[in-house]
Amino acid sequence: MRPPSAAACPGCLAAPTDAVEQPLKPAQIALSLPTIHCQACISAVERGLNAYPGVRSARVNLTLKRAMIDAEDGIAARDLIPVLERLGYTAHELDPGALSATESGRAGRDLLIRLAVAGFASMNVMLLSVSVWSGATDATRDMFHWISAAITLPAIAYSAQPFFRNAWAALSAGRLNMDVPIVLAILLALVTSLWETSLSGEHAYFDAALTLTFFLLAGRYLDFRTRAVARSAAEELAALEVPRALRVRDGVEQEVAVADLAVGDHVLVRPGGRMPVDGVIVSGQSELDRSLLTGETLPVFAATGLVVSAGEVNLTGPLTIRATAVGEETSLHRMADLVAIAESGRSRYTSLADSAAKLYAPGVHILSALSFLGWYLWSGDLRVALNIAAAVLIITCPCALGLAVPAVTTAASGRLFRKGMLIKHATALERLAQVDTVVFDKTGTLTAGTPEVTNLGDHSRQDLEIALALAEGSAHPLSRAIAQAARAADIRPAAVNDVREVPGYGAEGTWRGQRVRLGRASWVGGAQGEKTAAWLAVGPHPPQAFLFVDALRPGAAKAVSALLAAGKDVYLVSGDSAGAVENLAKRLKIDRWLAEALPEDKAARIADLRAKGRKVLMVGDGLNDTAALAAADVSISPASALDAARVASDIVLLGQDLTPIAEACETAIRATRRIKENFRIATVYNVIAVPLAVAGLATPLIAALAMSTSSITVSLNALRLR
Amino acid sequence: MSILSYLIPISLTMGAIGLVAFIYTVRSNQYDDPEGDSRRILSDEWDDHPKP
Structure with a gap:
């Protein structure tokens, strides 16, 4: 699922809603420490911060390369950054409002505890099941079955809740998803096993129901971890831009949150600063860099009376502007409409897992229902027929299918993360694998x-x-x-x-x-x-x-030539003047280029290519690219891009180098191949095991073996990507 | 077979202890910074007495 489009609003740059509605404890300070790497760094930073008067406690998190500081009122990040710089560490202020680590932490913790419950319960039940398989009979077997039931029922009731919820949501919306056959298999296995146990029967599937839950939860957890890592890194990029502005009132400067600015306020923008609001210059002379908004590289002369928009960068002299539009009214925010319209285009993509589920779920249900009917008509015994239907459902249960996609995306995302790419969206890799056309923005993307x-x-x-x-x-x-x-x-x-x-x-x-x-x-x-x-x-x-x-950005020439060598069409679309664009296109040997493109032109160009059946990758960084980024099949933006552009794209490049782009396409293709291989492996297991189950020859031991081997094979196959 | 009446409760109790210990570690944020924790063990701060 994509985050709701409200979060994709470019205006968030100017007006972070979180910070307004629920201000964090003012004394909570978060610092990003990109250079810490060892035990000595942790001690030095913590000792240095704790020695600073007014700091109550400071704790370093090395995994996130971050320090959280609890300090008395009046202590701000700008007091602490010099302390760390004296110790030899670079530090950047993070906006605690943009870091929602606790929210995703809670969801992950919940899944982890469910996984642990399923794991411990299945180990105990498996212990009892092994004794049954190795020859326990009569009263002993019954006792073991009853103990298994006593462990399994509460464990499943707790740990399989995510599946129950998802299946119910799908059914009440009149759809089938992967969770429906899972829930059906678990419930049917429990019901028939209880029935069998009460009749002193031979076969009970308690262990199968639990291991199934365990493997599937493991898949869910992997999936969650992958996205949580990407999300926290993306949040950190957003949190690095602390939305503050200098308001001038009666000649006194005061630092306030951008969200608190009102129309008519006078705002001082220092050289190097970004315009927080739309406005008119009332005093000062400078030059403005508009490249993030328009793609133009030539700085614009700015003097009293010039109209400026939020997002432009002031280059040389201090400027005082009178705000004419703030928050949602700024031109930055109006771009959100363009993005929202384009957004709907991407949500049409069906992931490989979903299309597999669409084929798989009805097939399994029909097969199981048919074997129930067949056996009931042939033998006339309801108990036998129900047992066999349950065995079919358990054996075909998408244990390996549930792991097939998350195991591969985890391995591939981990590999790309080490190369400096952040995969933000769950299906981004699958979409990237299909790409045959790459559209680059010029300023800030191909050029530094x-x-x-x-x-x-x-x-x-x-x-x-x-x-x-x-x-x-x-x-x-x-x-x-x-x-x-x-x-x-x-x-x-x-x-x-x-x-x-x-x-x-x-x-x-x-x-x-x-x-x-x-x-x-x-x-x-x-x-x-x-x-x-x-x-x-x-x-x-x-x-x-x-x-x-x-x-040129480092790696730009290499990335473009690698993409061309891989047989992809490369386009250059920029808002800059024709001369500059043509010059760059020649340097990079790109034949197709478009200059002086407005944001709408860029998005239209992408829509045009998509209408011709091309799969388009858009690489861009500016506000003028956001609509195009959202309109493309898949999009990449560099870390230096505007917040809005990063939100609109699926993948963020963390480093300066562009070379990983070509490599990412290749990794994506390999990942998709692995996913399909995994589906095939799972199918082969089913082809072997299902006839046994339909013929009534399956035992709980065969079910356990088939399930575990297919899950392990699939995970090992995914690991080959690392 | 009377040995079973000792062994089964023992194995179940041990499993439960493991589970409770795991849940305790999750609840007390012990997996928030795996990288940092593996290095903090090398620090000689708080070696003599626990952090107050």
């Missing part, structure tokens, strides 16, 4: 979103020295790119005095009595061209341009 200087060689050494001196005074991405490239080319900064940054324009200073400037074309006096450029003017000389391309 950081510019790279292309024409460093065109400039004289002296110009480069001046440019480096000016660039080092600024945090603007283009300045940083120039500084990095110049440093790498062994350039030393020139002695430029009075360097100052003019937010929104660039940097200027004086060098040997001349004014030098590095910045926007219009400010320096250059000509605005098609490409991303920064201009350098030295005194009266004509200004010169530094040209940039977006740096």
Whole structure:
């Protein structure tokens, strides 16, 4: 099941509903500690935090790489992060509202206890059953059967509840699922065994009913664990973006939750910060990076009066904006409608397990009913007929089928998780295996979103020295790119005095009595061209341009060529200008590309491909991609993507590297092959055992053997994927 | 066969003890951080007396 679409709203970025409705204890602080890895780290972090005045207790969880801190009011994460940094550990604040570990923990604990009850009970009953099989007779056998019954009935009543609930839900909705034959087999086995026992009969299936429950619960638990791991990692990504904003009232800055902002509030956005709400700039000058919303790489000049939308990143100078739309009204949130419409497309996918159940459940019921009827008509003995019908149901019971899918997805997800991919959705792997067309977004997905200087060689050494001196005074991405490239080319900064940054324009200073400037074309006096450029003017000389391309994400070229080599069609669809897109497409040898695409265009393109019968994988990171991500058959987004994009996608790439994408497709194909193999193995067992059961030759021993061997074979087969 | 009247209750009791112990460990959050717990054993903090 996908999470309800309310959780998929991009507006959650701006307005986290959880945080508003039920604020956690203010003193509970959660920190993510990505670099801890050993016992010494645990001790150092805990000792350091506990020594901080005001901290009541701190506990590190190494599995989740997280620290939970209980502190007095007034202590905030920003007080504790420097403490850890002094100890040599990076720490990031997590939003405790976005971490719902307790909720999934409770469900997992519940399943685990049921599994344990079924396991312990089946061990005891099996002990008694083995004595019966090895020759106990008469009164001893009856006593063993009665003791087994006394253990089995309460154990099943408790541990098989999830199956009872699911089967009842399916039946009351008029459908059949895998749980209906399971419940029927368990109940019929119990009823006939009780009847047999009361008549001092030879065969009782108490052990079969319990081991069946145990194996099936094991499958459910594996399934749950896989998704819980992915969910907690995804939650952590979301929790890293703490929704806070600086509200300015009567000249006083105050940190408040984004959800508390109202229309008309003045909000200060520092350089590097993201716009929390839609608004109008009332003071300050800067540049805005809109790439997450539109895919454009060129920063936009921002000054008083410009309309900004939530999600844009402020680059150089502090800006004060007046909020015009908050929370659900922001343009970020309106995108949710697009996602919700597209969402319905994916839910049409039927998982392999469901389609197997659709074939399997009626088949088993008909077979069991027919053998009951046949034996009743032939022998006229109700007891014999019922016993045989029960044996058929128990032997065909989808024990191996229940493990076939979860065992494989657990092994495959574990393998991909180690490679840095998070499989969020249960059927994502099956859908990924069918993919024949891959659509990439450009900015932030194939490119890292950081510019790279292309024409460093065109400039004289002296110009480069001046440019480096000016660039080092600024945090603007283009300045940083120039500084990095110049440093790498062994350039030393020139002695430029009075360097100052003019937010929104660039940097200027004086060098040997001349004014030098590095910045926007219009400010320096250059000509605005098609490409991303920064201009350098030295005194009266004509200004010169530094040209940039977006740096490729590591592994992008490798991933694209591996996908092309695997025979998949690769498309590039971007909101950026045609020149930039064509350039990148050529670099990566992608023939088909589409530039200046609006979010609706991207989604339409995907829908178009799907209508032609293609299975589409969408890889994207921006808000403009969310609709396309939701519309595709399966979708991947990098961890750096907007929260909304990550929510809309099935798989999240945790690292910077894109190479795992091609590998994931291959693993998915192998996983699906294993699942089908497992179905076949389970069927082979049934083909051998069912005739025995129908002929009335099955004994509880044969049932136990068939069930255990098929379950173990299926699990071992799944392990080959690791 | 009278030995059975001792052995069966004993085996059932032992099973029950195992189950109760397992449920206790689950209830007291002992599986929340398996990785950390396997390393904490190496720490010499609280070796002399238990954490208050």
